Amino acid sequence: MREQAVQDARRRVAACFVALDDTRRIVGYYTLASAGVPLTALPPENRKKLPRYPAVPAVRMGRFAVDQACQGRGLGAALLADAIARTMRAEIASYAMIVDTKDEKAAAFYRHHGFISLPDTPLMLFLPFALPNHSEMKLEQQESQSPAGVTLTGRFLNMSADISAKA
Numbered sequence: 001m002r003e004q005a006v007q008d009a010r011r012r013v014a015a016c017f018v019a020l021d022d023t024r025r026i027v028g029y030y031t032l033a034s035a036g037v038p039l040t041a042l043p044p045e046n047r048k049k050l051p052r053y054p055a056v057p058a059v060r061m062g063r064f065a066v067d068q069a070c071q072g073r074g075l076g077a078a079l080l081a082d083a084i085a086r087t088m089r090a091e092i093a094s095y096a097m098i099v100d101t102k103d104e105k106a107a108a109f110y111r112h113h114g115f116i117s118l119p120d121t122p123l124m125l126f127l128p129f130a131l132p133n134h135s136e137m138k139l140e141q142q143e144s145q146s147p148a149g150v151t152l153t154g155r156f157l158n159m160s161a162d163i164s165a166k167a
């Protein structure tokens with residue numbers, strides 16, 4: 001797992017996040033990567049609210065597991081919540097989180113947490129992030145740091161949703 005995660009991170013095909021216990025042993029992990037969902041794969045009720053682009057942007061939760069000895073104690077739910085919060089905090093928009101599950105048992109875990117099966121591929125599920133129409137939007141002003149650590153002098157406006165408001 002560690003080797004795969006490091007390789008994926010180097011190639012920038014997935015980012016890995018881990019949960020550590022008191023002894024810094026890895027007891028759970030998940031990976032996130034950019035993805036897209038063809039518009040036609042979504043249920044009609046979700047599709048009709050979206051612009052007619054061929055695909056909508058998404059974040060894929062590629063791998064996700066909790067150490068067997070730690071299962072059933074809420075760690076899986078906490079890791080999933082962390083992944084969702086991390087994705088929603090990102091400044092680059094994504095319509096949904098998607099997961100490709102290996103079997104019905106894993107799919108049931110995601111359904112339990114509000115994910116919806118794609119109509120033609122029920123083991124692939126998605127969780128839309130769209131906010132209700134009445135939720136407030138705010139303009140954030142922030143400085144930007146270039147990858148080299150140089151602070152860019154311009155200021156950038158980011159219109160983001162205040163998800164704590166009236167959700």
Ligand SMILES: CC(C)(COP(=O)(O)OP(=O)(O)OC[C@H]1O[C@@H](n2cnc3c(N)ncnc32)[C@H](O)[C@@H]1OP(=O)(O)O)[C@@H](O)C(=O)NCCC(=O)NCCS
Pocket residue numbers: 063064065066067070071072073074075076077078100101102105106107108109110112
């Ligand atoms: C799926 C997995 C990550 C869940 O982790 P976990 O720590 O055991 O789950 P939690 O204890 O946090 O469970 C949280 C909730 O999900 C529910 N749940 C757990 N597994 C479930 C399942 N297979 N189906 C439906 N609900 C499930 C629990 O009952 C609990 O419900 P509650 O909050 O209403 O009480 C873990 O079982 C695992 O690592 N499985 C093997 C790998 C895997 O299947 N990964 C999934 C991606 S393919």
